[in-house]
Amino acid sequence: GAGVSQTPSNKVTEKGKYVELRCDPISGHTALYWYRQSLGQGPEFLIYFQGTGAADDSGLPNDRFFAVRPEGSVSTLKIQRTERGDSAMYLCASSLRGASFNEQYFGPGTRLTVT
Amino acid sequence: GIQVEQSPPDLILQEGANSTLRCNFSDSVNNLQWFHQNPWGQLINLFYIPSGTKQNGRLSATTVATERYSLLYISSSQTTDSGVYFCAVERTDSWGKLQFGAGTQVVVTP
Numbered sequence: 192g193a194g195v196s197q198t199p200s201n202k203v204t205e206k207g208k209y210v211e212l213r214c215d216p217i218s219g220h221t222a223l224y225w226y227r228q229s230l231g232q233g234p235e236f237l238i239y240f241q242g243t244g245a246a247d248d249s250g251l252p253n254d255r256f257f258a259v260r261p262e263g264s265v266s267t268l269k270i271q272r273t274e275r276g277d278s279a280m281y282l283c284a285s286s287l288r289g290a291s292f293n294e295q296y297f298g299p300g301t302r303l304t305v306t
Numbered sequence: 307g308i309q310v311e312q313s314p315p316d317l318i319l320q321e322g323a324n325s326t327l328r329c330n331f332s333d334s335v336n337n338l339q340w341f342h343q344n345p346w347g348q349l350i351n352l353f354y355i356p357s358g359t360k361q362n363g364r365l366s367a368t369t370v371a372t373e374r375y376s377l378l379y380i381s382s383s384q385t386t387d388s389g390v391y392f393c394a395v396e397r398t399d400s401w402g403k404l405q406f407g408a409g410t411q412v413v414v415t416p
Contacts, residue, residue, distance in 0.1 A: 222402060233310075233392055233406030234349075247402055280347055284404075293337050293396065295404060297349040 193217070195298035197283050203304045204273055212268040212301045216285030223266050224284040224295060225258055234282055240266060241288065273305045308333040308397045312407035319383045319414045327378040327410045329393030337396035338369050339404070340378050344389050352378070352391075383414045 196215040204210050216223050222241050226234035236250040240260045248258070255273075260266040270277055280302050284295040309332040319325055329338075340352040353360050353367040355376065360367055364383075369376040380387055390411050394404040 224402060224404070226404075228347075233394070233408055234404075236403045236405070239402035241402070247400075250403070282349065288402075292354075293402070294339065294351065294354040296351060297341075300347050302347070 195283055195285050195296055197281075197298040197301050199301060200299065201302045201304075203306060205306055206273060206275060208273050208305075210270050210273060210303065212270075212281050212303070214266045214268070214283030214285075214298060216264060216266070216283070217287075217296060220285035220287050220296075221263070222286045222288040222293070222295075223260060224286075225266070225268050226282040226284065226297075228280040228282060228300075230279075237268070270303075273303075275305050278303055278305045308335070308395060308400075308405050310393060310395055310405050310407040312391075312393055312410050314410060315408065316411045317413070319380075319387075319412065321383060321385060321414055321416050323383050323414075324379070324381045325383065325412070327380070327391055327393075327412075329376040329378070329395075329407055331374050331376075331393075331395050333374075334398045335371065335395040336398050336401075337404070338371075338376055339394050340367055340376070341392045341394065342387075342389050343392060343409070349392070380412075383412075385414045385416055388412055388414045 225237040228234040238248045280300045284297045341349045357371045390409040394406045
């Protein structure tokens with residue numbers, strides 16, 4: 192079946208602009224996650240949704256970052272007043288979360304460049 | 307937070323060689339995954355292995371949860387095995403949040 196998809200694959204924006212990154216999870220997956228990966232490092236957790244609500248947003252770096260999942264499927268990560276330090280690969284993952292099983296599957300990512 | 311350490315940081319292999327990658331973690335976990343990141347940045351799932359041993363073709367993995375480590379074995383390496391291998395864990399009291407190690411960069415030469 193189809194995997195996690197993310198759009199756009201690449202986004203170049205100017206410092207100070209607003210951007211939206213979209214994630215379509217695997218059909219039927221109830222949990223959705225956002226991570227950010229800087230060059231040469233492992234991905235870092237940003238936020239986790241179970242259904243429509245954010246179950247854990249402890250990884251969001253500051254209040255310029257916000258994410259929504261209004262219908263419990265597609266999610267949008269929103270970044271306001273972008274800064275050059277926001278440049279990174281943004282990865283989305285989804286899982287069919289069970290009580291003792293939670294394998295996460297990742298999308299291809301959106302590479303964000305802030306000039 | 308939980309510490310995840312991967313070793314070695316870099317590995318150069320001749321095609322056909324075997325290798326072992328290690329992941330140590332500092333706390334109890336309920337999820338451990340191994341990924342291969344290809345040159346385009348896609349994370350490919352290799353194993354979901356919070357405990358025990360699994361094999362998939364030339365790859366196998368073992369996690370000893372009580373001793374807080376996991377091993378990934380690559381046998382008869384091929385050039386397509388090149389890339390970065392990540393270990394990621396989900397702490398027992400931190401549902402949903404995968405903590406990644408820094409990765410092992412593997413280069414397989416012909």
